[in-house]
Structure formats: C-alpha cells, structure tokens
Amino acid sequence: MASGSAIRGSRVGAGPMGEAVRGEAAPRIYLPFYCAAGHETTPSFAHDADLPEEWDCPKCGLPAGTDKENPPVLAKTEPYKTHLAYVKERRNNKDGKGILDEALANLRGKKKSS
Numbered sequence: 001m002a003s004g005s006a007i008r009g010s011r012v013g014a015g016p017m018g019e020a021v022r023g024e025a026a027p028r029i030y031l032p033f034y035c036a037a038g039h040e041t042t043p044s045f046a047h048d049a050d051l052p053e054e055w056d057c058p059k060c061g062l063p064a065g066t067d068k069e070n071p072p073v074l075a076k077t078e079p080y081k082t083h084l085a086y087v088k089e090r091r092n093n094k095d096g097k098g099i100l101d102e103a104l105a106n107l108r109g110k111k112k113s114s
C-alpha cells in the first residue's frame with residue numbers, strides 16, 4: 001500500500017491561485033524613496049492612504065525621502081550624558097566648590113558629634 005496524499009499533486013493549503021478566487025486587489029501607489037547611501041526602495045501604499053514624507057531604508061537604516069537629488073540626512077543624536085555632565089551644565093566651578101565644601105563641613109561635623 002502506498003503512503004502519501006490521497007490526491008496526487010496536492011498539499012495542505014494548496015488551492016486555486018489568482019484573482020478569480022481572492023477577488024480584486026486594492027488599487028496601490030508605488031512611491032520610490034532614496035537614502036543618502038544611494039539605496040532606492042519602493043514600498044506600495046493604498047491609493048487613499050496618507051503618504052509619508054520619509055521612510056526608513058531597509059538596507060542601511062538611514063532615513064529615505066522622495067527627492068533623489070536631496071535625500072534626508074540622519075539627524076544628529078546627542079550622546080548619553082552622565083549625571084555629572086548634567087550637574088556641570090547647571091553649576092560653574094565656583095558654585096560646585098562651595099557646595100562641596102558645605103557638604104564636607106556637614107559630614108565632618110557629624111563625625112565629631114558621634
């Protein structure tokens with residue numbers, strides 16, 4: 001007795017293909033986007049969708065725009081700042097020295113009274 005499918009040439013999920021079975025495809029708009037690295041990607045959108053001004057390049061991750069001659073540039077991101085960097089933005093050296101001296105005096109005063 002042979003094993004396998006009862007209907008030769010078929011598999012699970014197989015069925016007739018084509019628009020006659022699935023229905024009409026929705027109207028689409030193909031809009032090309034260009035990144036600064038020279039890549040081009042052309043995603044499709046529904047004809048009544050709001051079209052984006054920028055799209056992430058799937059090859060390099062840079063932002064891509066619709067103008068081939070002037071692609072958008074990557075926005076500069078600020079590096080991570082430490083707590084000390086934020087404190088230095090708010091205080092100058094003279095203020096910092098005064099705060100440090102006050103804190104040390106408080107600590108020394110607590111040690112003497114203990």
